[in-house]
Amino acid sequence: MLRFFLIYTGLLLSVPSFTQDRTPELMPVPRSIKSTAVRYRITKNFTIGVTGNPGDRVYKEASRSLRRLDNRMGFFFKQGNITTKDNNTGASLLIEVKRPAELKLYEDESYTLNSGAKQVKIVANSDLGAIHGLETLQQLLSVDGDGYYFPGVEVTDAPRFPWRGLLLDITLHWMPMDVVKRTLDCMAAVKMNVLHLHLTEDQMFGIESKVFPRLHEVGAEGNYYTQEDIKEVIAYADQRGIRVVPEFDVPGHCTSWLKAYPELASVKRDYELQRYFGVFDPSLDVTKDYTYEFLDKLFTEMSQLFPDEYFHIGGDENTGKDWDRNPDIKAYMQKKGMKSYRELETEFIQRLLPVLQKNGKKMMGWDEILRPGVPHDIMIQSWRGTQSLVEAAQKGYTGLLSSGYYIDLIQPTDFHYLVDPVPANTVLTAEQQKLVVGGEATMWTEHVTPETVDSRIWPRTAAIAERLWSASTVNDVDDMYRRLDRISLLLEGLGSTHIKNKGMLMRRLADSYDTKALEVLVDVIEPLKIYERNAGDTMYTVFSPYTKIADVATPDQKVARIFRKNVSIYCVTRDALLEKDIIEHLKLWKANHALFLKLIKRSPVLNEAASLSENLAKIAEVGIEAIGYMNNHFSPPTVWKSKSLEITKRAKEQGGRCELQVVTAIEELVSAAVK
């Protein structure tokens, strides 16, 4: 068990001889997998054949899969784009598909994958299943002394939940098309199937409307998706078996709408695009018929653009204050006997329903839309927690979980991984449980730019994808981290910038090719979590620099995580190899501060992290002393403990909107030394 941790400590990591099967490195873990002793040996003559009644998706995905394999093995496969002519049942990889899928909720996504010595075979009812099988195959690629092979396996697979989504907010920071496309590639790789685009906000209206062109002309500053762009995104997603659900957030979160069409506003004022982040008062005047005529036309236009059956109307965080400020709205409420603005919201949602229904859409929204009288085909997206979903399901409503999957909050992977939409102790009946259709990770983009967004999404979202696909019993955190390491590398190979941009950001920040001292620090810090980054005297805006140390730092830093784990084990076992590794880290950190100070001279922007670097050096020294005492087998003086804990206490203070992630480990060493 100990060695297991050791090989992940980075400093001890060398190139392992990698000859065992990689089946355990699949993510998400399939429903069932049986290994056999044979191996399918891959050569330059590798081909793909497709039979059955598949649609366009499979041919395109099979072609892409073939190129991806070739890109990794470099064989120069002779087969070009795969077409209906490629129906040789003797192909190296044979894909059998019964029918093209309808891309909608509850569609069959199951598949089987069998690899023997002579052929690999993927069989699926729908092409969606076949596409998932191709992704599993990518993850199966293995190496031994004779070269590349697919291990012999019998996989039977299907998802636990039918809705496995990612919300991408493109309004708090604009996300260009290439971000969307590489996100879709990575989502497909971990079998996610819904991209939820949060398209409108106080800060911008991010999509072209031909019916109300001022929405994007005035409500955005040149950054918005054209309708052609949206068609391209939908086609790109469709090919990968991913649905695209649009969100138009009403009646709050809509300053950009009001700048473009002030006649929609509850309060007359000079509307400008919001530059700060938060919850603001501007709101649609939902007592005016004009507002409904407007939304009718806009949502009809957008319903035609987005083929998905769900249409997200937001509905969250309307403060009601602007309604309160408008005497006409107050009079309207009084006349209708409404006691709170929540009742007016209920009416608004009820009046919106027919607009969606006549366009063949089902309403989706945040918890707030679950109001008296809404029909049972709406979809509740819960940002409040599983309890909301339980209440919804008990009333017969479908819902999906986002609370616990807020990846913008910089929490560690295992935190998200262990959040289950239907936990083991659920009070829901089996029938009610079926109403919980899955979950969505949410990538709100207050504090990310196209340069950093990938490092907030990946690799953590792969663990959420597994939670939503694999059995609830697949929940071993250590095993998840082991597999995540490999999947992270595969995701980079597919286009995600979550690894490579770290180097770029460090070079720019240090203004140097030599970023070693910065890297040592960044390896053990994380940006402030939850909503702490906004606190203090830093007021972030849409045009603030997101190029600083808190942007280089990433969630769930591996070096720190493994160090903490190793220290915990070491305090119990006093293992000599672990001690060596821990001491090496401590020495590195102690020596790093002098180098970091030199870097600051070159790049003063790093000054905000000086205290972090100094504290790291100081706690490293404490750690070295603690181990010294432990090895001498006698207790340190009392003053040493209090002095040391004073140092670790100070080391918990933020610097550059980041925190050291190894302080608790040092405290553990101090405790162990004192014991």
Add this chain to the structure above:
Amino acid sequence: MLRFFLIYTGLLLSVPSFTQDRTPELMPVPRSIKSTAVRYRITKNFTIGVTGNPGDRVYKEASRSLRRLDNRMGFFFKQGNITTKDNNTGASLLIEVKRPAELKLYEDESYTLNSGAKQVKIVANSDLGAIHGLETLQQLLSVDGDGYYFPGVEVTDAPRFPWRGLLLDITLHWMPMDVVKRTLDCMAAVKMNVLHLHLTEDQMFGIESKVFPRLHEVGAEGNYYTQEDIKEVIAYADQRGIRVVPEFDVPGHCTSWLKAYPELASVKRDYELQRYFGVFDPSLDVTKDYTYEFLDKLFTEMSQLFPDEYFHIGGDENTGKDWDRNPDIKAYMQKKGMKSYRELETEFIQRLLPVLQKNGKKMMGWDEILRPGVPHDIMIQSWRGTQSLVEAAQKGYTGLLSSGYYIDLIQPTDFHYLVDPVPANTVLTAEQQKLVVGGEATMWTEHVTPETVDSRIWPRTAAIAERLWSASTVNDVDDMYRRLDRISLLLEGLGSTHIKNKGMLMRRLADSYDTKALEVLVDVIEPLKIYERNAGDTMYTVFSPYTKIADVATPDQKVARIFRKNVSIYCVTRDALLEKDIIEHLKLWKANHALFLKLIKRSPVLNEAASLSENLAKIAEVGIEAIGYMNNHFSPPTVWKSKSLEITKRAKEQGGRCELQVVTAIEELVSAAVK
């Protein structure tokens, strides 16, 4: 002088204390620059003001410039997007512009930049000049013990040549929009002003035609720019002062056209998109009226889409063989008394001219279009050499140089840098010299993908940009390399992937986070140059893997270049510090092969580079022996020399389509030891 080289050797590089002015690190070097003793100190209150009669370009570029500065210094500047309201003459940076430019050849691009203790001021006749001034300012940003500042300078600047272009081929490998945009950002940073898009080829027709939609529907496989995309590119380029010149290559290089519209073909056959690279026979039938009617409609459509006054019709590498195969064409030529297919080409070009003229366009083409009777307003792009330009200019034709700027051929930066469109020994008169309007680097994309294209363009193209902007006397190669190092980092910060993708490509290739052994090898190899990569048994196609060691390797490897230089100096001076550095490299290389073999076990695709790695270890040992003999001051046995040269000879053989770049340095050591 010696120390100068030492600080660039990488192994010796630490973080330098960087307090001197960075004025010498400008690229391109301005026409005139005078340093003063003062410094403009930058604080969080930094603002930009704009006065005069500027257009939209300056406001947008000033806003972008402000954000770029803030991204580097992290001050959280309060000023948002700069608008006409920002006309405070007391702003930190004041930009004075007389008029918005017309984006065309010979437009005024001059500017002055004066930074004093209290203000920085950019003054320009046209907004193009102001934009160039903003880029100079980005490069001036400096640091001392008190923080960030702009050094006191008086810059007077204007380009030597008015046409400073980059040809981006998007047909041999498709280049998505994000590649084009980041290329434009980087071009602007080094003051280039023409993006030449090579849009059509045997392999694909890369742009939407609404008049002849089969061109992109059948002539491409889903990858083409829509007309909306093109408008976006043109607007993006325009904001940065960059013209966009389209190329529609006729009458050869047009298999994709013929697949879509076979009635244009000289020979009836089943046309499929070309999968290989090279020069092929398919050609338009230029004897048919239909062809001219077709080109008239298409070029009229495209003339309206592209506002630039130049329209590139290619005209190159038509083999004439398909004309020869068609009896009707032969009869036509006979009837007209044409003796060779060149005469038919001449007629073709003459018949095309009115099509362009009626659309207000000037014809541009490769050397081949310079035919009897063409008007003097055409533009010759020379792939054949300066002699073509001399001949053109002597006949009164304008032209620009691309020969010598073929950056796809993997030649070192200094080779391109020293190619001058009007060399010092030119035979042209002063008037004739004016007809040579500049040059274009050419990025043909046979062997690059969106993942690798940046590393072929940058940083080398920055040196070509300097050749085309700065005085001919700015030609010190060492100084160019010194400045290029810094510009390369700035270009990465702007979005170029030329540095960061190397890490990604290595991780994917090694299938590991630990790529050290691969990196050591890659640092001293380069892909085969000129057209050698195509030779041997490797037939590249449009779908071949471009993810191998020859794709990770980049042109003009710095570690190898500096090692060669250091060895040359050491052989003369026997400097002890240099010797230490050389020995350290040799030991690293010698030890690396064992590590590289381990990597191959994990990732067999690396096997093709095993011989390179082994040869590197062997020549490193020879080098160590040579230095040993040199230090012992006696001659090695004769057999040692012949044995050693046998080893270095073998080390010149390619592996994985790459070559070691330090072999000549080892030979130099051998010679010095034997002397």
